[in-house]
Amino acid sequence: MTAPYAGSARFSVAPMMDWTDRHCRAFHRALTRRALLYTEMVTTGAVIHGDRERLIGFDALEHPVALQLGGSDPDDLAQATRIGCEAGYDEINLNVGCPSDRVQSGRFGACLMREPELVAACVSAMIAASTVPVTVKCRIGVDDQDPRQALPELVDRCADVGVRHFIVHARKAWLKGLSPKENRDVPPLDYVLVHALKAERPHLDISINGGIATLEQALEQLHHVDGVMLGRAAYHEPALLGRVDAAVFGCADADVGPFEAVERHKSYLAARLAEGVPLSHMTRHMLGLMHGLPGARSWRRILTVEAIRPGAGLEVVERAADAVREACARKAAA
Template sequence: MVHALPPAPVAPAVRDAATLSVAPMMDWTDRHCRIFHRLMSRRALLYTEMVTAPAIVHGDRRRLLDFDPAEQPVALQLGGSDPAELEAATRIASGWGYAEINLNVGCPSDRVQSGCFGAVLMKTPRLVAECVGRMIAASPVEVTVKCRIGVDDQIPEDVLPAFLETLRGAGVRRVAIHARKAWLQGLSPRENRDIPPLDYPLVHRMKQAFPDLHLSVNGGIPSLDAVRGHLRVLDGAMVGRAAYHQPWNILGGADRLWGDAPPFDRPDQVAQAMRPAIVAHLAAGGRLHQITRHMLGLFHGMPGARDWKRTLSEGAPKGGIEVYDAALHQVTRIAA
């Protein structure tokens, strides 16, 4: 039996930011990506890539956990299934000042499964409850969970409400739900993001069943209009690939969700504002491509987008700031 625990500490400002969040995405939402996204939205909640608890406990903590305060509010996503190790990682990470600590119960990759964490944990809700209970005890900020609606042959209509009930009993008060099942065998991570059908109505019904929980929906959300539709029912929407591949279309006007004016009127202004961070990164020995790979979709659907993407894709791996300036000059000339 899972005994009800006191809920994790709640910061109203972070909950408010979770109205719109950018999903944690491996190899994508690194610190460069987050700085770029933060330029477009002062309000949205950003997430790190998943970091495993063993890596934090035994590895290079500064490399794994350091971030720029300008990224805030930013949440750390942890991967793991050992309660003691997750508690230790949470305690360590708490010293970095993240706005939230999130447990990954949604990733279906073979590599993650082999470590017995991610979506496979939906099969062991009692273990998840123990993990988050220990994390909550170690964290000064809210501990949240990102999950699926079920895995393999589970029946989501039965599994998801029971899973949420277990999380609530463990003290969790905020959950992001990817509205697809995960098939742990037979589908790749990429296929698991597209092939299992989306069930938004089920996630919407969970808000009716659990009005005290802050629930966000994730999966296949293509636009800010779609975000607004979900927000009529739910507390938040978490956007993944659309925010990465079409960042201006999602984040450029995102702050209007809070009644705020966007920081910039045009994507070329964002590109110009990103230039000092790029110059500093190059001066520190970094490569242009490490930043610009996250920016290829900035002008998606606009005149000059193809030239911007081609110039950076071809020139950034070995080039310097002159490549970036040429790409920006090209796209602004075409758009003029």
């Protein structure tokens, strides 16, 4: 991508630990060709010293796809950025928003909101090492910070060294007293602050994240900012992604229904099964696909119970889809 926000970053799927692995991204790509997909956050140490194929390997069908890094050492981030570029990622993103205890102990994630100068040094080193856009995902502040000061200061310092795209989770992170799960729900959302950030800095590209539960809400946000990032809603009700290419990107006749998505995804499932990947590692990301349809419970049950059996193959997915088709037909005939 020449710029992540010129196209695909208008709608993106959030990086989520233990959720947005390569199998999840491949499944989401069966629903949307245009949305920008993100990896889970990967620490610089893991990228530099770990099993790169396992940690940051991806299938070419996932493009456009961004690698999210966690770290606070500029040299390590530069090295990890070079590795990400060589791997073929379309964007490298720095996590300045994760509030987990593990992240805090490593001096990265949301605790970096307190150190805007360090964040600027980090992204400066990343930009110097990168052949693709470098972006920042942050909160509006942490703990007792005033978001009206903390957010603009972080953004301005990073913009001064060349960052042009920021993804803002419109909540504070409370590093003490709230769990990571509570940090996704308890601190109040402040969309107005993020909208003001964009209005006051029209030369920057601002995406908004946090609490956006439907495609309609995402479209409303696009009146105020350049991009919208959905996380849990896209994961738990992935069928909404099938409407993104038409509704967000204006692609005529681009809607993808749940059954079409299953058909599109079969070739990927078959290829991974042939490589020895257990079916359940892939179908766990598909459980919400039939949400709201007759037979959705049967879909989830079949995938949950049968995909874990030794030798489970595509026939499990086909049987689950047939259960939904039959339920839909019975309802239509009633």
